[in-house]
Amino acid sequence: MKKLLAVLMALAIVFTLAACGGTSENENKIIRVSTTTSVNDSGLLPYLLPVFEEATGYTVEVQSAGTGAAIQKAKDGNADLILVHSKASEEEFIAEGYGVERLPFMYNxxxxxxxxxxxxxxxxxxxxxxxxxxxxxxxxxxxxxxxxxxxxxxxxxxxxxxxxxxxxxxxxxxxxxxxxxxxxxxxxxxxxxxxxxxxxxxxxxxxxxxxxxxxxxxKNTYSLIECNPEKLDGINTEGAKAFIEWMMGDEASALIAEYGKEAYGEALFYLAE
Amino acid sequence: MLMSMDKELLQIIGVTLRMSFFSTLISCLLGMPLGVLLGKSSFKGKGTIIKLTGTFMGLPPVVAGLIVYMLFSKNGILGSLDILFTVEVMVIAQCMLIVPVVINLTHSITSVNSACLIETAKGLNFSKGKTAILMLTENKTALFSVVLSAFGRSIAEVGAVSLVGGNIQWKTRVMTTAIMLETNKGNFSFALALGIILLLISFTVNIIASFAVKEDKQ
The missing domain is CATH 3.40.190.10 (Periplasmic binding protein-like II)
Structure with missing residues (x-):
């Protein structure tokens, strides 16, 4: 059984690698964000993104999945930055060279x-x-x-x-x-x-x-991590930097601090000190 | 990871086979007689019924899952049975998806030679029940592929079973929901390996089934 599994695993890896082979043409105006469901489904990103897109002319493509899958997609080169909430996995992501720097920016x-x-x-x-x-x-x-x-x-x-x-x-x-x-x-x-x-x-x-x-x-801390262009191909580094800078700036901070007050009577996220 | 999965993997395969077997069995027991009935008789509204089964063949699994979920949910009509998140309720959802397929395919198969068979049955003075059995046995090989289609749909389904079964570890987790889980965890290679195992299981079932048909013919 174990041997069989090992063989299948090897086969599966070959398939995965084959699938990762092609890199697409990098379009500078598109930023790919891989994030967890909590950030997207709570409505926070759909609330922030139009403001960012309006201000900068970028288009943000959000992929939301569990933290594990969100990070894996980035490791496969399918994201420019990640927005997740699992410190240990994030540190591993950076230690393995996939991420540049962990920037905790909000918590709840x-x-x-x-x-x-x-x-x-x-x-x-x-x-x-x-x-x-x-x-x-x-x-x-x-x-x-x-x-x-x-x-x-x-x-x-x-x-x-x-x-x-x-x-x-x-x-x-x-x-x-x-x-x-x-x-x-x-x-x-x-x-x-x-x-x-x-x-x-x-x-x-x-x-x-x-x-x-x-x-x-x-406490539940969310961080932004830019994907490392030295490790991964086709990363829109400029876009990722612009997005991170905006998210940590005054305008986004003010919006985040307000988010949820109207619908639930309290803020859903707080800014990291 | 693979090693620690060993015992669990076998358990998941067990649940998968149990669920698929009963879904197939019940769907065929319900669907085949109805399909034969449609195949051999003609009455007003028959065309509509056949079109309806065809329509329900396209029922999205998640929708079937939602309907079953609402029925068996705590506040649902059948909520008092308390079987939500069990293998039983997964089989019910599966049957909802598979019965229309079985009825429709059985009808298509049996209607082809029904006139001829009915003639024969009349000549032999067969009762209605016996005629129906004759139609089933005469189309045995074709009907076997109906059973395999039913099994195939059942073993590969994920939307409905994750909704009503809940993908609970050691209880209602099946191969497809395990694959979904591993994908969500980011273990893409492992998920793919599980997918290949699922195909191998299907392959084995098909081999056994084809042997069974051959044996029978001899």
């Missing part, structure tokens, strides 16, 4: 959502780690992303040493996006760790409440 908080009656009694926990322990002790149902996304990595960090086994009846490893996991949590009266932005934008369809919102271990 993860929240633990669950059924309004809070069956595991996590409401008064001091941090997410304590809440997770209570969920484990009471064996209340917990939906894990299980997809190596930024949010899943945050979950794993909170569990620390003792990550529950996926064959425990109460711990469900869904391997799906945030929206699908929240829907599942709502169906199964389960707890789930989510970024606040995605939760608030889906809340209307969900039978869930924010149970724990504060805790020093729940």
């Amino acid at each position: 908080y993860f929240v633990i959502v669950g059924p309004a009656d809070d069956p595991a009694g996590i409401k008064d926990s001091v941090n997410a780690a304590e809440a997770f322990d209570k969920i484990e002790d009471t064996e209340a149902t917990f939906i894990s992303r299980g997809d190596e996304s930024g949010t899943h990595k945050a979950e794993l960090k909170i569990w620390g040493e003792d990550v529950p086994e996926a064959d425990d009846e109460w711990y469900i490893s869904a391997g799906q996006g945030m929206g699908a996991c929240l829907t599942m949590a709502s169906e199964k009266d389960a707890y789930c760790l989510t970024d606040k932005a995605t939760f608030l934008s889906n809340k209307a369809d969900l039978d869930l409440e924010i149970i724990l919102a504060e805790g020093e271990d729940m």
Whole structure:
């Protein structure tokens, strides 16, 4: 079985490499951003991009996927910059030479959502780690992303040493996006760790409440990383630099700080100090 | 990674085969009799029914998944059964997609020689049920490819099963949703390797099926 898998893996790699062979003509006015679903689905990028495009004349093509896939696409040379939220993966991306520099530019908080009656009694926990322990002790149902996304990595960090086994009846490893996991949590009266932005934008369809919102271990930092033109072919470096500069500038900062206030009564993202 | 996947991979293949087998079996049990009925009889509205099955052959899997999801969701009509995110509900969604295919194809196949067979059956004084069985057995080889089409659609489907099954590890994860997951993780090569395994499984099933047909002919 293992040998067979190894052979298949090799075959698959050959196919992948073959697919990566051709590089396209670089069009200077197009910037390819590979980002995570939380930034795009919360509406932040669709809100910011028209302003940027208007000001600079660039066209931004956004590909949104889980952090793992978002980074892989950039490694394959299919993006000019990435906007993700998983520090360890980002540092690896740079260490391997794919990225130039990690620029944390905004953050928000993860929240633990669950059924309004809070069956595991996590409401008064001091941090997410304590809440997770209570969920484990009471064996209340917990939906894990299980997809190596930024949010899943945050979950794993909170569990620390003792990550529950996926064959425990109460711990469900869904391997799906945030929206699908929240829907599942709502169906199964389960707890789930989510970024606040995605939760608030889906809340209307969900039978869930924010149970724990504060805790020093729940900070969620987003970074911009320009792809390294020395390592990858066909990178629009000028475009990537222009985008990063604009995103970290005063105009974007003011827009980000306002985002969400109108629709949800609170900001969804805060600027990094 | 591949090594740690070994035990899990076998479990995923098991769920995949179980789901595809039951989806195919139930769809054929429901669809074939209806297809034969359409093939051998003529009545008003038959054309419409056939057009409808043809239309439903193009039903997007995600839409089938959504309908099943809404039915079995906590607030849905059948929510009290509490079977959302199980293999059972995945089979139900699959049947919704496959039954129209089976009906339509069975009808096309049996209608070709139905007049001749009905004549024969009349000559032999067969009952209606016996006539239907005669039509099934006479078209055995062609109907076998219907079964394989049903199986193929079932094993390759991803949209509906991820929606109603939830892609839960050790429970409802099948090959296609595992491939989707690995793709989302960024493990493109591994996802492709899983895709090749899926094809190998399909190939094996086809070989076994063709042997079964040959054996039968002899």
